[in-house]
Amino acid sequence: MRLTLRLLSSVVQRRPFYVTTPIFYVNAAPHIGHLYTAVVADAIQRFEKLIDPDCNVIFSTGTDEHGTKIQQAAAKANLAPQEYCNKISEEYRTLFKDFDVEYTDFIRTTEERHKKAVHHFWKKLVKKDYIYKAKYSGWYSVNDESFVPETHVRDELRNGEQVKVSLESGHVVEWTEETNYMFRLSAFKTHLQEWLKNDGVITPSKFQKHLVDMVQNEAYFPDISVSRPSSRVHWAIRVPDDEEQSIYVWLDALVNYLTVLGYPDEDAMIKRGRPWPADVQVIGKDILKFHGIYWPAFLMALNWPPPRRLVCHSHWTVCGAKMSKSCHNVVSPRLEPAPAPALRYMLLREATMHDDANYSQTKLINIANSELADTLGNLGSRCCGAALNPRGEFPPLHATELGELRPGVASELMDCVEALHEICYNHYTNYQFYKAVDAVIHTLHVANLFFESHKPWELRKKPECQKELDVILHITMETLRISAIILQPIIPQLSEKLLDKLQIPKDSRSWQHCVTPSWRVQGAIYETKNIQGGKFVLFPRIYTDKKQKKSVSA
Incomplete structure (x- = not known):
């Protein structure tokens, strides 16, 4: 009933239905986990059009192309970073075409329109005094492109060496001390708690409960670094008026959902029917923190509403283990002799969202x-x-x-x-x-x-x-x-x-x-x-x- 009322309201206001995937990181070729996210979003938008053929759908996807891992992957492939990004981004386009993922918009973070949007977003945050410069020290995960709180780091023995790893992702972290720009995340804890009181804003409910627990935990609410020294991360968007700093890859990436709509051009956004807030944003459980805490907080800082709903799914595993290059168990979507419709069918038919699904x-x-x-x-x-x-x-x-x-x-x-x-x-x-x-x-x-x-x-x-x-x-x-x-x-x-x-x-x-x-x-x-x-x-x-x-x- 809630969906039906929303649809009727959207039709009356001539407001589009806006659904997104996360933009996919191009440090490696796509695997079936990426494809699953895309076909979930595609199935959602197809159902919307099935129940309302006149519905104007905006369905965005794309590629995230900045950061340390991209620098490293490009160097390993003996390609310039932009050339490398072009290659992997095109693989995603081809994959989505082959699996009937009918997106309306494909965004790349290396596009000029996106750089313009990120700069404008950054300047707004600075103007409202939510960004400040400070010396910062903490555990940093290159794989996750994020800092990890001290309470979320553990010691582990790997290859005979004692290392620190992130409790959330299992990736190795390194101690980093540098001058960064910081975002006042601590100012939005109460606002996030109010947002999360709305039933169904995160689905399945298991992940809403998990996010509520995270928001109640003080460990997740120190102010966060939103830049890195450009000497460390040169393949990134520079901070406006400060060439010595690069904008944090996650802040850069999250703004893509607005870039697609024409932001910061108000006339362009009006022309698209003022589709924000997004109706559904499809994400994997490993990026719930970024979309369920950081992204809403960034939006709230500019007096923008958070997304109407985050649909969060679990992972595809192989023999019960998460897919990773290091484990050599990554499954390519190009599966012989199974045709594309068979894999698309199995991904949607077998996975339950709230629990990991095992591929064979x-x-x-x-x-x-x-x-x-x-x-x-x-x-x-x-x-x-x-x-x-x-x-x-x-x-x-x-x-x-x-x-x-x-x-x-x-x-x-x-x-x-x-x-x-x-x-x-x-x-x-x-x-x-x-x-x-x-x-x-x-x-x-x-x-x-x-x-x-x-x-x-x-x-x-x-x-x-x-x-x-x-x-x-x-x-x-x-x-x-x-x-x-x-x-x-x-x-x-x-x-x-x-x-x-x-x-x-x-x-x-x-x-x-x-x-x-x-x-x-x-x-x-x-x-x-x-x-x-x-x-x-x-x-x-x-x-x-x-x-x-x-x-x-x-």
Whole structure:
């Protein structure tokens, strides 16, 4: 209900729906964890457009290209920093295109428009006296590009050497003493506590509770360094009027969400419909502190509202361990022989947001084969194929024959289909994509059982049973139509392919078109029509063994 009211309000005010991913750090090539963040945000914006086709969506993503790690990665690759950033940033663009991530804006922190926005933001903070210069000392993590409080550092033995590491990330920290510009974070503790009293501002609730605990902990609220000496970090945006200091990479990066909207050009922001505050910002749990404490505090300092909601997800692991280059367990999204729709489906189907999900190629292939190729794809092929449907129709629903269907699985299927839109709407609005997919797959399992139990291949041999066959095919195809509409945020490419096969008009694929009246009372929604001709394979099974593929084909 809250989402529906917000949507109505947005339409009345002609305000866009603004969703973001974090901008991705280009110190290495993208892996499936980065892709997961992007497809979560994409599924959210696709659902918004599904329930409100007239909704103006701004969906921003991009790359974070400054900092010590970028300097080091570029040097290791024997490339100039800008050339290196261009290369990795383009890899993200290509990846998102291949996985149907339909962003409207792609921002890079090395762009001039972003430098202008960061300088303006910095000067505003200085003018309001929230930035001051001071000598600073503390534990600094190069990997995290951040200082770590003394209370969040522990001793650890690594490779026979005693080192200090961050409790949060596990990365090595080094003692640093330097003159920096500081931000008065301590001034915003009460404001952040008030913001976090709003239920649902961080979802899942587990992460809101975690953030509340962080805000109550004094260790997180010393004033924070927002610059580094440019002699240490030369690949960065310089502090206005002070070439000896570089702006802290996280302050630089966070401003990207405003740069996208045209900030600081007021006319440009008005032209885009004044989309701030962002409706949804999708982040990983490892950057919750930066988006749930630093970012809102920076905004509050300028009297800007914080984002309406942070959707925080857990990690993808391999054999229970977090992916990292040092562990040599990073999974590239370019997975052979699995096609892009299979990986996108598994990422959204398996992960629960609040807990880490474990990746394995065996799991990916098994899920894709059993659910995309068999449960969904094979059902579509059978009811659309010439053997059972030689007329190539989405056949009529005959009232008499519908009433004569055997009770049991037929009634169960119709009940499942009629309830599916409401069940999935609730799951989507809570960003529980796996539960929405569960509900659809359960309905498709019932549809397959319904299909098998009524033996349409035997009815096909009896001309006098044509109307009964029509009913079986109609109910099955109607189940596929509704399932395909609901699955559009999850597998847009495959959903479109199935809806095209059923010849569902482009303007009849919104959420309202899967709200099904009772067939037993009002009859069919779709009258008899032709479907797309030709052989139909929605999703070919994945084979890891070429010999196995040949034997199956034979």
